[in-house]
Amino acid sequence: MIVDSAFLFSDIEGSTRLWELFPEAMQRALARHDELMREVLAAHGGDIFKTIGDAFCVRFQTARQAVEAAVAIQQALHAEDWPAETPIRVRMGIHAGPAESRDDDFFGSTLNRTARIMGAGHGSQVLASAEVESRVSGLSLPFTFQTLGVHRLRDLQRSSEIFQVNVPGLAADFPPIRTMESMPSNLPQFLGAFVGRQREMARLREEFGQNRLVTIVGPGGCGKTRISVEFAAERLDSFPGGVWIIELAKLQTEEELSVALCEAMNLRVGPEDSPDRALQSQLSGGRTLLLLDNCEHMLDAVARWTERALRQFSTVRVLSTSREPIGINGEAVFRLSSLGLPDENATKLSDIIATESVRMFLDRVAAVSPDFVPVDAHARSIAQICLRLDGIPLALELAASRVRAMPLDALVDRLDDRFKVLTGGSRTALPKHQTLKALIEWSHELLEDDAKILFRRLAVFAGGWRIEEAERVSDFDPWDTLDHLTKLVDRSLVVFDEQRYRFLETIREYALLKLRESGEEEEVAQRHAQAFVQLSEEAEPHLSTPEANLWMNTLDQERKNLHKAVETLVAQPDGQRQAMAMVGRLIWFWDVRAHWSESVALLERSITAYGDGPPCPELLGALRAWGLLSLNLRRFTSAIEIFERNRQVAIDLGDPLADGRAIHNLGLAHMRRGEDLAAAKRLFEEAIPIMEAQSDSVGLCRAYSNLALTSTDLGDLDAATALYGKSLKLSKEVGDERSAAIALNNLGTLQLSRGDVLGAIGSHRQALEIRLRINETSGIAASKHNLAQSLLHQSRLDEAAELLAEAWAIRREASEIEAQIDLLESYAFLALAQGRAELGCNLIGCAEEQRSEHGIRRHAVDQSDMDHLLSLAREAAPEDMDEWIAAGRKWTLAVDPRPYFIVEGTDEGVEEPLGTC
Known part of the structure; x- marks a missing residue:
């Protein structure tokens, strides 16, 4: 909140020396000083919001109150009989203006200037700004303002007039105040504000x-x-x-x-x-x-x-x-790094206004275009400008100069050609600071020839790189690559963070220009693509082992490079098989980290580019991955078609292992679609003997679990329990943690449906521990949700609310519609357990309508929970239930239930309707 106030800052002159020479006497003197200060400030309406040692920071409603308080304090201090060894002389500075009030403190340039005014004074002197003098002058008061002239304070932004407050009976003669003019220096004065830092x-x-x-x-x-x-x-x-x-x-x-x-x-x-x-x-x-x-x-x-x-x-x-x-x-x-950056998804000005780069950009815009008033509609463009210019202050200044003649969204669109757009810096600046291109060119021209070559070749990377890939792309000896790369880091052209290197985007754009000018862009792009084909080959064997998390972290960092490699490979006929192989062999990475949409797009791109090419192992693996990841996106019909093609390629290649997995995956697609569970069961039972004959342990773990889930939906709970046990035993034997987590998760859901709440909690906790360890994003959300559902049956409502909120955050970010609907039903259970019948019924209605609209069936194992939920709703609101459920049917998945279930002690909930019609 912005408030207009007057501020008084004070401190004791020479207190450090006094403490060193007379510590005991100073302790007594300081206690009396503090007593006087607090007494007088309270009498004049002062709000002491901070003390630092002997310094006081005080806010007043009016400038008059602040000056009267300062005068009264100086009079009280003058009247006090201080010991000769500890004379207490206090300097004070007063300024008035807007400030941001936050967390019982105040922030902003008004506070900075108050501190600088105080710092310019001497003991027993009261200094005030022109803003204070103008607000108080003309009033009949027992003190006067004496101008000390226009001075440059040490904020360097602008000169300003400083006044001394004179009081009859108190000292009025002081040495010159401590401003820039009174000290030997040639420091320049800057026009723009010093922001952040x-x-x-x-x-x-x-x-x-x-x-x-x-x-x-x-x-x-x-x-x-x-x-x-x-x-x-x-x-x-x-x-x-x-x-x-x-x-x-x-x-x-x-x-x-x-x-x-x-x-x-x-x-x-x-x-x-x-x-x-x-x-x-x-x-x-x-x-x-x-x-x-x-x-x-x-x-x-x-x-x-x-x-x-x-x-x-x-x-x-x-x-x-x-x-x-x-x-x-x-x-x-x-x-020194660039200024802090805003959230790229920000939609409101309040979301980004505290960010350093945004504050500086808007400050410079205000200087060149005073009529520009930022509003929420500008937030996204402002954030994009600051992000794409890496928070580099000079680049932001150059961009701000364009706002007087160009709308923000047009400026964003033209940043792809930033070196032509961002020109026209100050005519008095050094030449290297007058255009964005000249800024980087200055550093580039200081490089040795080989370092220049590496600099441009590194531009091929998207989103950064490791030393291993740099060596493969550079075409230099590995030691020479490291040597040149170190020089680029030393010269601030490359950033090194935690075993990884990156360009600022603006520097990368310049390096790309140099790469294109060199004529070797295509050759370097090929080396880049081969580097990431090699990385995928190195990673694949580890993606279903205890080392999976480390490798997946590496792959997560390289996702932009993987995209770029695919684009390079599919453009050439001899690269299309490599593209399919690279993306397909990383299936468990795409699945575990929930990168479903982007991986499906990469697979479709690669397979489409291959067209009607002959059956090959690369196509086989890509089709399998495409189908499985399509299931996560609920594209059931497409997945069935993909798996049928996958099976035909397996048959053409004479690969029984791939054939068994294709049959299993067809069963999985039918199970997920839910229209023919008998067909799903038949396909699983057909696949399992083939997998057993091929010793496909990982495939068998999944097949046993999926057959168990289908058996549950068909009502054979005993068979399902036995199959989960079989899957769990095998997954532990072969060290397949992901399959173990799947079996435990599904077993816990089955246990809960059979009334074994403690067993369900135990199974879900084990599954969650595994998924947290391997960092399986979607699985973590599933286990937290299922654990919460089990805890609700023990009335452990606060624990359940926290877990549901964490699960919702993951599912909402991944746009997982089915999982969000399931979570709404659990939230309805929580609301009813809290005695909030209307909210619970609304959420039931919303979930039912969304399930119907999106054609999402409920597994048989979950039906008992739904029946219990409806009975609770009927019991809580026998007359109003149908009406409240009908009202909830008008809500959409734009609903966010989390604010309505704040855990006690963290914040208060809200009472307004949370749905949107």
Whole structure:
């Protein structure tokens, strides 16, 4: 919530020194100081929202209250008889304006400016902003405002007039206030606000507190100069010898660096003198901070000069910026990343407005297009701009400059050609900062020839890469690849995160331009495709073993590369079989991680490209995977047709193992469709002997479970129980954890239908443990749902509500309609158990209507639960049940039941209708 308020910040001048010299006396003095502060602030309506040591942060409704409180405090402090060794002199700063109120605290630029105003003052002095003076002037008050002139505070954004509050009887003569003008420095003033970077500033303070040389390293345009200047401005008080920035972009030698520093410090160098001697005299004095900006093109010279300066002058500290480290002993490297990014699925401005990149983009838009007012309809475009420009500050500034002449959605569409669109930077900026292309070109031109070659070839990767694939694509010796890749990381052209490398999208676009210009794009794409064919071959044997989770994590990271590899392979006749093989052999990965739609699309693309080609093992595997994954998408008729073709290819190839699996999968499709369970049972019984003859242990585990599920639907519960036991025993013998989880899950559901609640809970917990271990997304949701359903039978409602919410989140994200309908019925059970009969009946009606609309049958094993649910509803609302169920039939799957079942103690539920008509 944004509130307009006045803020008063205070602290005791010299308190650190007083604590060190007189700790006991200071303890007593501080207690009295705090007592006076709280007493006076309370009397004037002050809200103390934060204290830090002896500093107070206080909010007032009006500026008048804040100034009157400050005056009263200074009068009280002046009247107090402080011990001679601990005189308490408090400096205060007052400012007024809008601030964000959140979690009993306040945030925003108003607070920052209040702190800077206070920091400019001296003990016993009260300073106020022009905003405060304008709100209070004209009133008849026992104090006056004395203008101290226009000053640059250390927020660097703009100059502003500062006033001193004078009170009769109190001191009015103070030294000049501590602003940029009063301190030796040549730090520049920036027009745009300094956005975010609180965490980075905190880390930078920590690094600088321990090291005399800190180098801020990051890609071009990421804000290295801005944060270094902001950080240095914070420390003006600490460097009486001055804070000096030297721009190195146009320099080449050590000698030029010395001359530039003399010019920055306004040192006169006589005809018989030298810059180094002039600097020696100056730097031998007080503590001095040097900012060496843009070092990357003259690292050797900077390294020699800096090492000599730090060795000769113990009072000198150096903060440098570069696209790679300087590389001398004692250097602390501080890697600066881009600004924080918004959620790509955001639909409301409130979802993204707190994100650093969004805040900066909108700040720069406001500067060039004051009439632009962001609304929710802009949220998606704003998020896309920030994401696709990687949160790079300079890129965001260039994009913001286009908003005055281009709608946001049009700007998003043109980001595919970003190097033509994002031009027209500040005319006073360095040439490398005037266009997005020049920004990256500067770094590229500093690379050695082989590093340039690797740089462009790496553009073929989508979404990043591992060192193994880089070696296969680079066409360099593996050690040379690693060496060149390390240089690209050092020079901030490649990001290295947790054993994986990636480009920022903007840098990748530039690398792609270079790859296309080289004429080797097709050749490199072929090497890329073969690298991922090889990865799929390496991964396949591990996808049904205890190591499956590790391999699936790797494959999850490489999904974009797998897509790209398929597109490369299907475009060439001799690559189509490889494409089918690569996607088909990863079936368990696609299935376990619930990447159903994208894998079906890849399989259809590959098989369609192969067309009427002759039967081959690659087609056999691809058809099997296509059919199984289509079942997950409820495409039953298509799956049956695919499995029939799959069986014919198996027969043509003389492959009995594949034939047995194809027969089993036909049975599975009939079972899932539910129209001919007898046919499903017959097909399972036909497949099992073939699988046994082929020692197909994994296939048998699934076949026993599916025959058990069909037997349950046909009413043979004893046979089903025995089959689940058989599947579980075999899966444990062969180490097939996924099949074990399937058997346990289905067995638990059967146990619950037979009244064995404890047995069901035990089976579902075991299944959930396995699925969590192997990270089987869809299975985790199923086990959490089924465990919740079992807990509902023990009236363990809070536990059930948490599990249902977790399951719903997974099913909703995967758009699993059948599972969401099943969950609505469990939520109805929960509502009735909580005594919320109308809500329970509404959810029953919604579930029934959606089940009918989508043609989804209910398994026989679940029917007893549904019968029990309806009896509970009839008992709870005998007269209203039918009406409330009918009302629920008007709801859709847009419903989200989770907010209506908040676990007690976490939040309050809501009472409004939750469905949509």
